[in-house]
Amino acid sequence: MQDSFIERAGDWAEVPRRIRAGLRLPEPWESRFGALSRTSTTRCLVVGQLGQSLDGRIATPSGHSQYINGSEGLAHLHRLRAVVDAVVVGAGTVRADDPQLTVRHVEGPSPARIVIDPNGSLPATARAFVDDGIRRLVILREDAPSPAEGVEAIRLPEVDGVFAPSAILDALAARGLRRVLIEGGAKTLSYFLSTGCLDRLHVVVAPVILGSGIPGLALPPIDHMSEALRVPMHAHSLGDKVLFDCDLSGQAAEQLGKPGA
Ligand SMILES: NC(=O)c1ccc[n+]([C@@H]2O[C@H](COP(=O)([O-])OP(=O)(O)OC[C@H]3O[C@@H](n4cnc5c(N)ncnc54)[C@H](OP(=O)(O)O)[C@@H]3O)[C@@H](O)[C@H]2O)c1
Structure with missing residues (x-):
């Protein structure tokens, strides 16, 4: 089904509700915030x-x-x-x-x-x-x-x-x-x-x-670059x-x- 909101690139107004509903977001918000819609119940x-x-x-x-x-x-x-x-x-x-x-x-x-x-x-x-x-x-x-x-x-x-x-x-x-x-x-x-x-x-x-x-x-000190995150x-x-x-x-x-x- 077509989702007209997705077509309205740049429109922020619906984003907070859509994130809570686990719905895809219009860009640029999907790239920036899409990962935050994937919650777990536990x-x-x-x-x-x-x-x-x-x-x-x-x-x-x-x-x-x-x-x-x-x-x-x-x-x-x-x-x-x-x-x-x-x-x-x-x-x-x-x-x-x-x-x-x-x-x-x-x-x-x-x-x-x-x-x-x-x-x-x-x-x-x-x-x-x-x-x-x-x-x-x-x-x-x-x-x-x-x-x-x-x-x-x-x-x-x-x-x-x-x-x-x-x-x-x-x-x-x-x-x-x-x-x-x-x-x-x-x-x-x-x-x-x-x-x-x-x-x-x-x-x-x-x-x-x-x-x-x-x-x-400020994290615990490391000695070697291989230990860096x-x-x-x-x-x-x-x-x-x-x-x-x-x-x-x-x-x-x-x-x-x-x-x-
Ligand atoms: N630029 C930014 O994005 C940004 C954002 C936020 C803040 N800031 C700046 O950051 C500075 C404050 O940072 P800060 O590191 O000094 O202080 P902070 O992280 O805001 O607060 C640290 C204090 O919170 C309590 N605390 C936090 N986590 C705890 C834990 N797991 N267990 C026990 N107590 C815990 C302790 O309180 P007690 O001291 O009472 O023991 C601790 O000393 C300010 O200058 C502020 O303007 C900048």
Whole structure:
């Protein structure tokens, strides 16, 4: 049967719904987001994102990162948010940026907001926790104080001082959140990557050089290039930025060892 929507190349409006229905997308969206429509009923499908400079930094030394990727990068990030059930950030990102984590620059629904805040140290006034009708969850240690009213608590045990990313994903899947965006920052994303918990990684590189600052990823050190993680990848042009869509689905967890610092 003919699918007229597929003929309307460039039309974004229906994409978030079609991804959730597992339907094919018009270009350029099928190439960029089609892999995110293939979920399973038993586990999460997880995409990480990094907006970085040519020299691999996601923020200046002071933590300033808004907006390293300009309007095209921001629109891409909001498209990612619009097609997932949940967006995850670490406490460091909330401290540095106080992000809203909503979809504002493109059409589409805002995802549930998940903040990993082991000690419950973030203020209830953080914008990620604001009651705007969107589901909000915080991942806490078992003995951390309770979150603000309306924010759901997920309490997890720590392993070597951190939550296992797989346990975070299991907890989200158990709550019906199966398509997950790990938005950052560096530590949070590195934990998920180093434990083999990412299916895809979207890296948007902007033509800017910072020369210093926070690197996008910090993994356990390797000695030899043969130990480097090489991934199947497709590059897409986003104006003067480049999106590298990396396929990590074949990555074995044990290949990279334990989480980095
Ligand atoms: N350019 C981009 O794409 C982008 C995107 C997002 C953020 N950023 C930038 O990244 C910087 C923040 O990155 P960051 O690496 O410092 O911090 P982060 O990754 O945002 O947060 C790290 C913190 O989150 C908690 N956490 C995360 N995963 C955990 C786990 N598995 N187990 C236990 N705790 C966990 C810990 O909180 P505690 O510290 O409370 O222990 C940890 O120190 C900011 O400058 C922000 O602007 C850039």
